[in-house]
Amino acid sequence: MHLPRSLQGRLLTLVLGLVGLVWACTAVLTWQDASHELDELLDGHLAQAAALLVVQQAREIAHDADRRRSSDGDKDDDDDRTLDAPNLHRYAPSVAFQVFHEGRLVLRSANAPPQPMVDAERGVRQGFTDVILDNTRWRVFAAVGAESDVQVYVGERAEARNDILMAVLRSTLWPMALALPLLAAVAFWAIRRGLKPLRLLGGQLHQRQAASVAPLEVPDDGAMPTEVAQMVAALNGLFERISGLMESERRFTADAAHELRTPIAAIRAQAQVALQEADVEHRRHALQATLAGCDRATRLVEQLLTLSRLEASAAPPTRVVDLAALARQAVADIAPRALAQGQTVAVDAPPTCSVVADETLLAVLLRNLLDNAVRYGPPGATVQVGVAPSSPSRPGRVGLTVADSGPGLPEGLQEQLGRRFHRPAGQAQGGSGLGWSIVRRVAEVLRLELQLERSAALGGLAVTVQLPPG
């Protein structure tokens, strides 16, 4: 069944449909029951009437015999006479009876045919039977008199029974038929009233501006039903989460714009200085600074893109990755820059070491950790990547550590790391603090725990993640 789209229409359809169904069932049951009871009652009447006729006929025969005895030889024509009973009631035409004596019709009602109502071939002499006379169905009760030469038939038109049945049904169902539209109106009103809180909520939601995440107002008078109140609470929770997300998104965009504006301002200022500078050495310096500004803006854009891709990505499918090869590749990539700054980079890893992770994300994590170590490490510093395969003391875990001999992290700074765009104070190196955000986010996506501690071997910061072995 195709239900209407509106809740009210649905409820109304269902309620009225069910009421109609119950009503129809009631009607059918009433009809069956009434029909059965009526049949029993009227059959009883037929039998009763037949019994009366049989008794009557017995008395008449006895009377006739007396008369014959008293007036012997006096031939009475009355014997051949058929008596027609008068119609005493409007219902009477529906009822007919015949009395046969010695195969001769002696008494019949006005509407009864002259021949027996039940054919002799059918052989029914006693009991009920249904026959068709003049295209009309009759219910006939046949009875044998006290003497077997008397046969009585009392019949009733089946149509008449149906008329009575219909009258009974009409009087039963007529009030219900009247009540149905009334019920529809009442149900419509009740459902409409019951759904009012939902309609109000819908109206409130409809009137909101698309971007609004303000919580929905709930009237204090307790008029809000529990179900709707739960829905409103759930919606408000959702709005709160969305507004938190939007706020962090807005802050991110603002911070990103802020971070991009500074290198752009630097590029502009340096270019303008270079344009007006007569001194060759000064102009060269300004132009180099312009280029450095471009590089920084580029790096920042790349980091922002990485981060925004990470924000959107869910946990990727993981595969078996050779962590040792990955570590060597990452160190090889950063080595030229580290060497140019007078820093040493090294890898301490077995020939191969399999872990289960996403290779791309793991490379991003490693690159950013190395980039941070090299960028913020002083000249002459050492940066080391260590891969520790699972051992009896740490079964089921492969450790990946990036350690440096830099100044390490002051107390209290650890939790600030990874806040976007946060940089430690007094930082001479250009940077946005996005590297740590990326590392944090990758660890989140790969479900890895970042351990920050003081490197025992090198004295600087050591960052460790534990990976499942492949």
Place this chain on the structure above:
Amino acid sequence: MRILLAEDDPLLGDGLRAGLRQRGFQVDWVRDGLAAECELRAEPYAAAVLDLGLPLMDGMDVLASVRRAGLAVPVLVLTARDAVPDRVRGLDVGADDYVVKPVDLDELAARLRALVRRSHGQPQELLMAQDVVLDPAARLCSLAGQPVLLSAREFDLLQVLMLAAGRVLSREQIEQQLYSWGQEVESNAVEVHVHHLRRKLGAGLIQTVRGVGYTVLKTAAAT
């Protein structure tokens, strides 16, 4: 004019310092909020360019602290935060001007000159005393309509005196306003520059108050 530049970004700070020097300013550059606050309290800067996102101490806090200390030095806030509430807050806390990055160096210089001029109660762009006219924007000087060639230091000295016309400035005060950090100040530099200026512009412009310092009389008094 000597100004303080507080900017933590190395490339931008370097560019602004070079650009403002090209435009005739003496620039001292600090990279964090604490240093900015110390310098503003210690030195008589003509103006300051203040970035808001400074390490150690936020630019807004520097500004509030300086204003609480009763310092009226004009402050131009240079920031990437361009939302109206940010600007309003900056101006409310005591910024004299609010410029969003990136900024044109010529515009920045013009805004700084305007700030300095207004802080000295000078409504016009040109400084005038007797028949000497000084154009700080173009860095031109004229005497009775005829251009006079001044060295950068002579121009700066004359500008300091004319901005403070009617007040007597000591030699130390003048030196503090002329030289940024790391610049050698010869013991008699101010006397030498005043001597040169008198030769080029006439002896009557700059008056010596013996034992105190120098002054340029206000135009109204001179004419």
